[in-house]
Amino acid sequence: MLLPAVLPYMLTGVRLSIGTAWLVIVAAEMLTGGTGIGFWLWDEWNNLKVEHIVIAIFIIGVVGLLLEYALLSLAKRFSYGN
Secondary structure, three states: OOHHHHHHHHHHHHHHHHHHHHHHHHHHHHHHOOOOHHHHHHHHHHOOOHHHHHHHHHHHHHHHHHHHHHHHHHHHHOOOOO
16 A cells, blocks of 8 residues: 555655644734734734733744644654664
8 A cells, every 4th residue: 555655755744834834824814803813913013012922922933833843743653764
């Protein structure tokens, strides 16, 4: 079967694209408004609350790192190398 041989490379592609997807989600929340961390960041920017802006940027970064590490550990689990 071809899937076991392709799975590590497929997971690497997902891992590399998840960062861009996360940034696009946050940017879309900024533009559309309503709910989400992107909307909250934009709202705090308009209100000039720098301490809340720093907190939002930190949260966005931590979530991005958690997604990266989760997919990296998943890719290592299915890797056939050393």
